[in-house]
Amino acid sequence: MTGFDTLIRNGTVVTASDTFDADIGITDGKIQAIGRNLPAGKKIIDATGHLVIPGGVDGHCHLDQPTGDGSVCADDFYTGTVAAAYGGTTTVIPFACQFKGMPMQAAVDDYHRRAHGKAVIDYAFHLIVSDPTEALLKEDLPRLINEGYTSFKIYMTYDDMKLNDKQIVQLLALARTHGAMAMIHAENADLISWLTDTLVEQGKTEPRFHATARPMLVEREATHRAITIAELADVPILIVHVSGREAVEQIHWAQGRGMRIYAETCPQYVTLTQDDLARPGFEGAKCICSPPPRNKENQAVIWDGLASGLFHIFSSDHAPFRYKSETGKMLHGESTPFNWIPNGVPGIETRLPILFSEGVKKGRISLNRFVELVATNPAKMYGLYPRKGTLAIGSDADIVIFDPNAKRIIRSQDLHHNVDYTPYEGLEIEGWPLTVLSRGEVVIEKEKLLVAPGRGEFLVCNKPDMARPKVA
Ligand code: DUC
Ligand code: ZN
Ligand code: ZN
Numbered sequence: 001m002t003g004f005d006t007l008i009r010n011g012t013v014v015t016a017s018d019t020f021d022a023d024i025g026i027t028d029g030k031i032q033a034i035g036r037n038l039p040a041g042k043k044i045i046d047a048t049g050h051l052v053i054p055g056g057v058d059g060h061c062h063l064d065q066p067t068g069d070g071s072v073c074a075d076d077f078y079t080g081t082v083a084a085a086y087g088g089t090t091t092v093i094p095f096a097c098q099f100k101g102m103p104m105q106a107a108v109d110d111y112h113r114r115a116h117g118k119a120v121i122d123y124a125f126h127l128i129v130s131d132p133t134e135a136l137l138k139e140d141l142p143r144l145i146n147e148g149y150t151s152f153k154i155y156m157t158y159d160d161m162k163l164n165d166k167q168i169v170q171l172l173a174l175a176r177t178h179g180a181m182a183m184i185h186a187e188n189a190d191l192i193s194w195l196t197d198t199l200v201e202q203g204k205t206e207p208r209f210h211a212t213a214r215p216m217l218v219e220r221e222a223t224h225r226a227i228t229i230a231e232l233a234d235v236p237i238l239i240v241h242v243s244g245r246e247a248v249e250q251i252h253w254a255q256g257r258g259m260r261i262y263a264e265t266c267p268q269y270v271t272l273t274q275d276d277l278a279r280p281g282f283e284g285a286k287c288i289c290s291p292p293p294r295n296k297e298n299q300a301v302i303w304d305g306l307a308s309g310l311f312h313i314f315s316s317d318h319a320p321f322r323y324k325s326e327t328g329k330m331l332h333g334e335s336t337p338f339n340w341i342p343n344g345v346p347g348i349e350t351r352l353p354i355l356f357s358e359g360v361k362k363g364r365i366s367l368n369r370f371v372e373l374v375a376t377n378p379a380k381m382y383g384l385y386p387r388k389g390t391l392a393i394g395s396d397a398d399i400v401i402f403d404p405n406a407k408r409i410i411r412s413q414d415l416h417h418n419v420d421y422t423p424y425e426g427l428e429i430e431g432w433p434l435t436v437l438s439r440g441e442v443v444i445e446k447e448k449l450l451v452a453p454g455r456g457e458f459l460v461c462n463k464p465d466m467a468r469p470k471v472a
Pocket of ligand 2: 196240290
């Protein structure tokens, strides 16, 4: 056997199940061989002392997503995918978002236009359904699922997005019939609305009151309701961005009953707390996301779930809004009331390093579990496996050479997103990607971006096995 396009040699290969020393031979963008002492390739990458892992799959991030409140998503498909690549992610799945009154197809077409010519890594789309009309339920959504948009998000909160229980059950029944994965944002909208009104009437509008307006019980109730609706529709669902104990308990209960309830959590829920929302001045706005970060005890609960298998995926929920900007966190100036501050934190570049450093290095999760959470399971969840998310013969050569001992301090100025802050400023990290390949092409090497915008390809997703109802 001769002449791989690229040979990665002397590394420690890590998949979701195994860790072993091997070389990887790549030809035509695919992994052609994994073995010891493979013959040289035209290009040789020496991975001595480093881990060789599948490129990360970020199954939840927001790029160039239109909003309804005058805020602007600061990363487009160029800056967002560049930042992702620097952080060891080689596939992103952001959201084509339907607004009320808009055909879903129009949202998809618009999103393709936004992505066109920009991405440096591969991408697929989730859909956000906010207006489940009869036409959408009967024709548009089934057709889009069959065309490769095999996952959609349902909101139980946010006035312009939220669906009622009947709409949710209709959509879950549709997911069952057509084999799609339903992702659910579980927070009780009416309770949040009442709490918000009460706080605002009392003049309690600083960023820290965002956490008061969205306590864990509103997440718990909605999580339980989502589980109940999924049980009625008899279909698996994914509860996204789970923040703490109360939602975890509901998921644990449902999983214990044999239900296929999947769960996602994100870096913000293991690194930030509600105290970060009380940073001096308006700084707390930097950490406003929904659900909000909780406290240390809840972080420990999330870590337990990451270790035990309760959680299936670890996503960034990268929602990039600039801090010093009237299209960002300061939408209405420096004292923007919490309920007008755009929700979301940036984190597409720091996702793998944070989970590796805080999780693997601190002994909370294994190396294989790390790979499973950031790459393998998201690829499975969204019908991209085994093309993405693993190191196997025939898979796309989306590969990260990861230095497990690299020491960094997270600084906004060193990151590549188009946001003027990171909520993780000053966090000490051990472990960072060195070299990143996408379909065999070196995208990042020695801190440099080596590819042009537009090389990233749109991915048609299969219907995920994980979305199948349990066979009796
Ligand atoms: N919450 C969401 O539901 N989406 C984007 C960011 C956030 O905080
Ligand atoms: Zn959400
Ligand atoms: Zn989100």
